[in-house]
Amino acid sequence: MRKTIIAGNWKMYKTIKEAIELSNGLKRELFKLDTAAIDVVLCPPFTALSEVAEVVDETGIFVGGQDLYWLEEGAFTGEVSGKMLKESGCSFVIIGHSERRQFFGEANEGVNNKLKAALSCGLTPIVCVGERLDEREAGKTFDVLKSHVTGALSGLLAEDALKIVIAYEPVWAIGTGKTATPKQAQEAHKYIRDLLHKLYNQEVASEVRIQYGGSVKPDNIAELMRQPDVDGALVGGASLKVESFSEIVKKAAEVLK
Numbered sequence: 741m742r743k744t745i746i747a748g749n750w751k752m753y754k755t756i757k758e759a760i761e762l763s764n765g766l767k768r769e770l771f772k773l774d775t776a777a778i779d780v781v782l783c784p785p786f787t788a789l790s791e792v793a794e795v796v797d798e799t800g801i802f803v804g805g806q807d808l809y810w811l812e813e814g815a816f817t818g819e820v821s822g823k824m825l826k827e828s829g830c831s832f833v834i835i836g837h838s839e840r841r842q843f844f845g846e847a848n849e850g851v852n853n854k855l856k857a858a859l860s861c862g863l864t865p866i867v868c869v870g871e872r873l874d875e876r877e878a879g880k881t882f883d884v885l886k887s888h889v890t891g892a893l894s895g896l897l898a899e900d901a902l903k904i905v906i907a908y909e910p911v912w913a914i915g916t917g918k919t920a921t922p923k924q925a926q927e928a929h930k931y932i933r934d935l936l937h938k939l940y941n942q943e944v945a946s947e948v949r950i951q952y953g954g955s956v957k958p959d960n961i962a963e964l965m966r967q968p969d970v971d972g973a974l975v976g977g978a979s980l981k982v983e984s985f986s987e988i989v990k991k992a993a994e995v996l997k
């Protein structure tokens with residue numbers, strides 16, 4: 741049984757004050773949440789991590805970073821380490837988001853280093869993979885997924901692979917209002933799961949959670965969640981408002997896996 745996981749990626753939105761307001765609102769809306777059935781993760785900007793962690797302390801809601809650097813400390817201006825994220829109250833960290841690949845030159849090797857660093861300090865990595873529109877149109881979706889997944893997991897043992905979360909995020913669906921159809925999402929998730937089987941074993945394939953990301957909204961979450969290989973969602977735009985994010989969480993929780 742894979743536990744549903746809904747994460748909110750706040751990207752570069754929310755000042756500390758706004759982040760406290762949003763997390764307080766979510767805490768009020770989600771206080772009845774069955775945390776044994778669903779994991780909820782809030783990923784604010786670095787500056788607001790500690791405050792958000794304080795607000796959701798003892799609620800069962802988790803906090804995650806949006807990136808990390810793979811070394812523990814050093815002369816790396818602008819970077820933040822896994823140890824620092826842990827200290828700020830994080831349990832999760834997003835790695836290899838398409839915006840990082842697109843705007844900050846992140847590639848498989850760096851994603852792999854970051855994933856290992858996250859695991860070594862006890863953070864659960866949410867590794868993002870997914871094709872661009874031109875790649876989909878050229879029939880290369882599965883090639884891209886294979887490259888992203890094998891690149892991210894390179895050198896990782898099965899016991900560590902079991903600890904990760906994968907987010908399938910077709911780049912053409914991010915922030916565009918165009919969601920992948922449930923069928924397209926299921927097809928990609930199934931491909932990733934089969935690939936995990938090939939790379940590792942049945943246990944890894946059946947236990948690793950695969951989230952879908954890309955214009956997830958309260959009105960499309962249920963249908964996505966009904967797909968057998970969709971275990972949750974990584975939500976951008978709709979995670980910035982109490983109403984839409986709590987609605988997504990509640991609707992996802994209603995879909996029995």
Ligand code: PGA
Nearest residue numbers: 914915954955975976977
């Ligand atoms: P979106 O973003 O929900 O705004 O499409 C998803 C993401 O980038 O994780």
